[in-house]
Amino acid sequence: MWAFGVPGTRPLRIGIGGPVGSGKTALVAALCRLLATEFSTVVVTNDIFTTEDAEALRRMAVLPDDRIVPVETGACPHTAIRDDISANLDAVEQLEALHAPVDLTIIESGGDNLTAIFSRALVDKQIFVIDVAGGDKVPRKGGPGVTTADLLVINKTDLASLVRADLGVMDRDAKARRGELPICFTSLVEPAGAVEVAAWVRAQIARWRADGR
Amino acid sequence: MTNAALLLLADSRFPTGAHAHSNGVEAAHARGDLLSLADLSDFIDGRLATVGTTEAAFAAAACMPGAVWVDLDRELAARTPSPRLRAVSRTLGRQLLRAAERAWPSLPARELRSLHREGPMQSVALGATAAAAGLTPADAALCSLHHLVGAVTTSAVRLLGLDPFDVQAIAANRTPVLERLAAEAVARALGPADALPANNSLLADILAEHHATWEVRLFAS
Numbered sequence: 001m002w003a004f005g006v007p008g009t010r011p012l013r014i015g016i017g018g019p020v021g022s023g024k025t026a027l028v029a030a031l032c033r034l035l036a037t038e039f040s041t042v043v044v045t046n047d048i049f050t051t052e053d054a055e056a057l058r059r060m061a062v063l064p065d066d067r068i069v070p071v072e073t074g075a076c077p078h079t080a081i082r083d084d085i086s087a088n089l090d091a092v093e094q095l096e097a098l099h100a101p102v103d104l105t106i107i108e109s110g111g112d113n114l115t116a117i118f119s120r121a122l123v124d125k126q127i128f129v130i131d132v133a134g135g136d137k138v139p140r141k142g143g144p145g146v147t148t149a150d151l152l153v154i155n156k157t158d159l160a161s162l163v164r165a166d167l168g169v170m171d172r173d174a175k176a177r178r179g180e181l182p183i184c185f186t187s188l189v190e191p192a193g194a195v196e197v198a199a200w201v202r203a204q205i206a207r208w209r210a211d212g213r
Numbered sequence: 214m215t216n217a218a219l220l221l222l223a224d225s226r227f228p229t230g231a232h233a234h235s236n237g238v239e240a241a242h243a244r245g246d247l248l249s250l251a252d253l254s255d256f257i258d259g260r261l262a263t264v265g266t267t268e269a270a271f272a273a274a275a276c277m278p279g280a281v282w283v284d285l286d287r288e289l290a291a292r293t294p295s296p297r298l299r300a301v302s303r304t305l306g307r308q309l310l311r312a313a314e315r316a317w318p319s320l321p322a323r324e325l326r327s328l329h330r331e332g333p334m335q336s337v338a339l340g341a342t343a344a345a346a347g348l349t350p351a352d353a354a355l356c357s358l359h360h361l362v363g364a365v366t367t368s369a370v371r372l373l374g375l376d377p378f379d380v381q382a383i384a385a386n387r388t389p390v391l392e393r394l395a396a397e398a399v400a401r402a403l404g405p406a407d408a409l410p411a412n413n414s415l416l417a418d419i420l421a422e423h424h425a426t427w428e429v430r431l432f433a434s
Contacts, residue, residue: 049429072433074233075371084228086308 011042011102012208013092014201015081015118017145018129020111023155023188025053027129028108030194031201032062039103039205042067042095044088046110048077053108069095077110078117085122092122104205114143124213125204127197131156136165139174147177151184151200158187218346221316222339223356225363230308234301235368235432236260236361240420242372250376253369254383257362261387261394263414265361267292268336269354269398270410275340276353277402284406286328286337292411293334295418297425300331301434306339307332313342320345354398358391368432 016024025045032041041063045053047070054070057063071091073080080088088107096102107123109116118126128149130138133156139146146152152174160167167185174183182200187193207213221227237260241247247256271289274280293299306325310332314322325333325341332338336357343353366380401410421434 049431072233072430074235074432075368076232079232080230083226084230084232086228086230086311087233087304089311090230090304090308 009212011040011096011105012125012205013105013107013123014204015107015109015123015126016129017081017109017112017116017118017126017149018153019113019131019134022111022129022131022134023153023186024108024111024129025056026188027127027153027155027186027194027197028053028106029057029060029062030188031106031198032057034194034198035104035201036063038202040099040101041104041106042099042102043069043106043108044091044095045070045108046073046077046080046088048073048075048110067095067099073110077112078115081107081109081116081118081122083119085119088122104201114138114141114145117144117148124208125150127151127153129153129155131159132165132167132170133159133163135163136167136170137173139170139177142177146174149181150204151182151197152178153184153186153197155186155188157185158189215347219348219352219356222343222346222348223359225360225367227316228312229305231305231360231364232367233433234305234364235372235434236364237417237420237434238365238368239372239430239432240424241417242369243424244420247369248373250379250383253366253373253375253380256369257365257383257387259414260361260365260417261358261390263412264417265358266394266398267410267412268361269357269394270401271334271336272340272343272357273350273354273395273398273402274406274409275337276343276348276350277340278344280340280344281406282325282333282337282341283328285340285409286334288406288409289334289336290329292409292413293418294413294415295421297434298418298421299334301421302335303329303331303333305335306337309335309338309342313338313345317342317345350399350402351395354395354402355391357398358394362387362391372431 051070057068058065071087126149128145310322314320340353370377
């Protein structure tokens with residue numbers, strides 16, 4: 001239906017992945033609050049056991065209920081975003097058709113491990129979310145999410161002193177793994193926690209519209 | 214006859230979204246009906262004898278030259294009493310078309326999508342795909358039965374923590390049964406659509422409806 005990669009022909013699809021509890025749903029909620037008035041936005045969530053994330057987003061009322069759809073992924077959240085994207089693609093296309101024209105489609109992966117990565121056939125850009133409380137060694141451990149995601153978000157900076165995590169070490173290791181790719185430190189419990197990430201998303205939408213990549 | 218295409222279509226890595234479905238295993242397990250390797254063995258036989266023979270016959274029929282897919286789709290839907298399972302079948306049929314039309318461009322995917330607004334029933338899509346892949350009705354039936362056994366065994370390993378080698382031994386033990394059921398399915402598929410098998414399991418249908426209402430579940434069905 002949509003011509004892949006042709007500027008302006010379909011919404012920009014952004015995948016948000018990362019380990020369980022790192023703040024993916026909080027980031028989706030914050031991005032919707034910051035961007036949904038500017039851009040027609042829809043969200044597909046992937047939960048492993050429940051429709052908890054979709055319900056949480058609906059409760060927070062960051063978007064009208066019918067713009068948020070949960071996809072059940074069986075026992076394999078990474079399969080549904082990487083090896084077998086059919087259920088997600090099905091949901092994305094239905095949602096984009098129902099609310100056309102859509103500017104931004106966010107696909108939130110079920111919480112997974114460091115090997116998770118989105119297929120380029122499902123998303124155009126991807127954000128990988130890790131958190132400070134998971135330990136400051138995580139960036140050094142690498143994996144495709146940490147290494148190649150278009151944006152790495154390191155969340156829960158407010159907890160750094162409590163878990164004795166060194167943000168400087170995380171920044172240094174993440175840069176070593178990622179080269180020029182951007183990194184964003186966030187504390188999503190703060191009201192303005194996602195402003196920087198939202199600015200990045202805005203820039204991606206502008207670029208997508210201009211040259212389709 | 215193209216064995217390589219059959220292996221491709223039968224492979225659980227062929228991306229159709231089926232990995233998210235347990236084919237009733239999760240519901241049966243929670244009810245206490247499926248707790249051991251012996252239970253799994255019985256469960257497989259039960260699924261094969263009921264929904265297995267029905268779906269295999271429809272897959273075979275949909276693979277035959279001149280198959281009237283709209284009739285088959287309607288007849289199979291009528292043999293699937295659970296609204297939830299009809300929706301699951303159409304979702305999986307729709308998702309199979311996505312992968313299959315890319316793999317075998319001669320597949321009349323548009324016509325198949327037009328059978329129903331939610332997509333074709335899975336077995337109809339499978340039979341049509343098998344035909345486009347150059348496979349026979351017997352291949353389509355065998356593939357349908359193999360997918361059923363695969364969904365049941367994989368989800369049982371994940372949910373029950375059973376020994377995966379024992380589980381595959383059960384599946385291997387059933388291969389002659391699958392061959393026989395596939396041949397029977399082809400014989401039945403030669404008749405009119407309304408005379409195709411209508412074996413199903415009422416308990417599985419009822420449990421599927423309950424399962425869809427659970428707050429916490431690992432599989433979509």
